[in-house]
Every structure is written in structure tokens, then in C-alpha cells.
Amino acid sequence: MDDLLADYPVRIEVPVAWGDMDAFAHVNNLVYFRWFESARIAYFDRVEALAIKEETGIGPILASTSCRFKIPLTYPDTIIAGASVQAETLGDDRFIMRYEVASRQHGRIAALGTGEIVTFDYGRGKKAPVPETLRQRILDLG
Amino acid sequence: MDDLLADYPVRIEVPVAWGDMDAFAHVNNLVYFRWFESARIAYFDRVEALAIKEETGIGPILASTSCRFKIPLTYPDTIIAGASVQAETLGDDRFIMRYEVASRQHGRIAALGTGEIVTFDYGRGKKAPVPETLRQRILDLG
Amino acid sequence: MDDLLADYPVRIEVPVAWGDMDAFAHVNNLVYFRWFESARIAYFDRVEALAIKEETGIGPILASTSCRFKIPLTYPDTIIAGASVQAETLGDDRFIMRYEVASRQHGRIAALGTGEIVTFDYGRGKKAPVPETLRQRILDLG
């Protein structure tokens, strides 16, 4: 990966599939949320959120998400999707993940997004404080 | 369709597919945006946005979208998705479409969403004022 | 549901979504396999394959599948997908599910398909004979 989204601590690279396009011959809006999801999962892998969930019973849930489309994308292209969490968004029982999608073909940002992630105690069936280990790893990773 | 989302001028009904679920055994977040899209297209059909686009060269583009998830959904279920546009969101070259998804299985709202829709002059390749006919039909429909 | 595919013991009805279309402005080939899958799951629901799997540890796995496309589909439309299993395809450890997709818009068959389903012993990690209860229910249902 080159320097696109170089400031993001977690980045993934995904080829645009021809089938990602809809009847307007542009990449369909759903696909951006798949890229956000893949970046989010890669981020959770990096901070070992799953292992923390197994230890504490507390895991992340997507409470809300949004996307702003900057330029339409088409096949062929390859995108880079970045994910980060700013320290100031780390609340008691939630944080905001920020996403950006860059197009290699265009050499620029194609979309921006956010995900509000709530930490959930699966045993008790309700929101719970962000586990301390997870909080520290997010602060370390950015 | 019964009285779920009865206040929405445009509603669609869609069966939840088993394949809409992801590895968490809940309907994946992308699927909600497919439902929003289907409701948006149904809304555009109702105000005949396509015919207006053919007349004026100006058509709607999704500039941004968001979703707030209220309860997880599973197969089997059937959802109702509603779309509406509040008069106060009708700007010079854009408007906000509001979405709601209700679950028959749960008898309640499962998700809320928004879509910011910009009117775009395809010939000139830039934003354009909402065509008067479209504006009037949106105000009439709600 | 009217008389389309009336000879199928299991039928589902699904609205075609605008987003099911690809850049050729026809319903993408993947979508037919989603319809087959939904019909297959509906069939398994009818013969209570899941309950049988819980009792016997033996459940169905899709070993291969195929689709023949007869006419292209477009939005708006509603399809009926039917699933059936012919007695003569019931082998020792497998059977063939036959699918058909009919379009309301066209009033005719849009696609034909098959799914080879193998019964698998999840505990032992290998193929197993079709459980007797499942075999009888499939023979009864058709």
C-alpha cells in the first residue's frame, strides 16, 4: 500500500468488483458500508477485541453508521479503506470509529464515514463500560 | 400492510432472507441500506423523479446516508420500510429523506435512517436547484 | 400467491429490489442464488430439518448448485421461487433440490436451478445417510 490514507493506523485494500456496480454503473452505496465493515473488523483484530470479549464478556456493537459520498466509483479500481478512533470520542460505554475510502484510480478520497460503537455485556444483555484493556489499546493505536 | 409506519407516505414490505444474516446471526448492517434504497426508489417512483429527470436533465443523487440500529433482526421476519421528506428539509439544491424500518416479528421500529439527496444537472455536471415540479410533488406527498 | 409454480410444494414470493440490478441494468446472477437459498431454507423449515439436525447431529450441506437463466429480469417485478425434491434423486447420503423462479411481470419462468444437498454428520465431520425422518418428510412433501 502506498501513501493513500497513510495517517490511518488500520488500512485495508480491496479490488472493486464489476458486480459492485448497480444499474447507474457506479459502485452501489451498500458496498461502501462493506468496506467500512471490513476496516472495522481489521481494527478490532488489531486491538484483539474478540479476545477481550472472551475474557470480559463485553464486545463491540455497531449502534449507528454514516457515509458521505465524495466521488462516484467504477470498475476497475482498487480502494484503500482506513479506520481510526480519536481519543476524544472514547466515552464511557462507546466510541466513534472514523472511516475514509480512497480510490487508487482517482488518487483521492471517495468517501468518509463514521461508526458509533457501543460496548455491550452479552451476559447481562446491556451496555457496559469500555473494558480497560480495550480502551488502552484504542488509545495506543489511534 | 397493516398500521406499522402508517404515517409514512411511501412504504415497502420485504421478507427478511436467511442470507441477510451475517456470522453474528443477525441481519447485516448493509441490508438496512438496501431497504432504505428500495424505499427511496419507491418514493422517486411516486413523485416520478425519473420523468422529471428526462424533462429537465436534473436528477437526484445520494450525497450521504446514515442508519441508527435499534434492535437486531433475524430470519424469519418481514420488514416494512417507510420513506418521507419533511418540507423543512427541502433546500435550494437538496433535501433529506427520512427512513424507518419496522419489524413485523417484533411489532416495532428496528432502525431509523436518513439520506441527503442532492439534485444534479447531468448535462452540466454540477448541482442544480430542485426542479419546481419535483419540489411541489415532494411537498404534496410528504 | 397465484398459480405460478403451483406444482411446487414450497414457494416464496420476493420483490425484486432496484439494487438487485447490476451495471447491465438486469438482475445480477448472484440474486438468483439468493432466491434459491431462500426457497431451500423455506423447504428445510417445512420438513423441520433443523430439529432433525438437533436430534441426530446430521444436517444438510450444499455440495453444488447451478442455475440456467431463461429471461433477464428488471426492477420493478416480483418473483416466485419454488423448491422441490423428486423421490428419484434421494440417494443414500444426498438428494437434489430443484428450483424454479417465475416472474410476475412476465408471467413466465425466468430461471431453473438445482442444488445437490449432502447430509453431513457434524459430530463425526463426514457424510452420513439421510436421516429416516428427513427422508420420509421429503417423500411426503415432494
Added chain:
Amino acid sequence: MDDLLADYPVRIEVPVAWGDMDAFAHVNNLVYFRWFESARIAYFDRVEALAIKEETGIGPILASTSCRFKIPLTYPDTIIAGASVQAETLGDDRFIMRYEVASRQHGRIAALGTGEIVTFDYGRGKKAPVPETLRQRILDLG
């Protein structure tokens, strides 16, 4: 790309997305057909089928397709999908594309598939002989 599917003239490499998995926590059967489609489009790019369609009015249509699943796939993984056309399948107005999907994680074949592709005269609305240029390029590429 390493030597997986090295005998295929056209190969693509695609990361498995977490969201490709369904409620059984395996990559859903639809996803394999997306990979086949992406390999098919890459093949058509290589033989410049689109340019030939523009010259002759005759382009390829997917008439039928099939997949045999060999091993279940999970995230994380990366797959290679290969596409080829054997000379002996080149008929008057059709040919068979053969697909194979290999998993990096497993280092082996995960699925095999076929696509029956018919050449269609879009102007006349009916099947047409495989254009000579296309036939020659397919024979050259394999």
C-alpha cells in the same frame, strides 16, 4: 500471486471479507459466484470482448452457471479465482468458461465452477456466432 492456479491464463486475487460469511459462519454460496463473475469480467477484459461487442454488436451473455463447493471458507483468507476456456468447448454460438477458486489459507482448491456463455446479437435480439476475433483470442489465451 504465487503458483496457486498457475495454469489458468486469467487469475484474480480477492480478500475474503468478514461480511462474506453467513449465519453458518462460512463464506456464503453467493460469494463464489461473485468471484466467478469477477474472473469472467477479467477474462473478457483480456480478450477485449467489450471492444469486439462495440464493433460487431455481438457480446457475451451468461446462459447458465454452476459451482461445486470443496471446502468451506472463513474470514480471514484471500482467494485466487482463475478462469479459462478450453478450445473443445468453443461451439458455434457459445463456449464454456471454467473457474477454480483456491484458498491461500488452506493452500488448496475451495471450489470449481462453470459458466456457459452465449454470444448474443444485441441489435437483432438473438444468438449469433462467436465473432471470429473473439474466437481467435480465446483460442490464443486458453
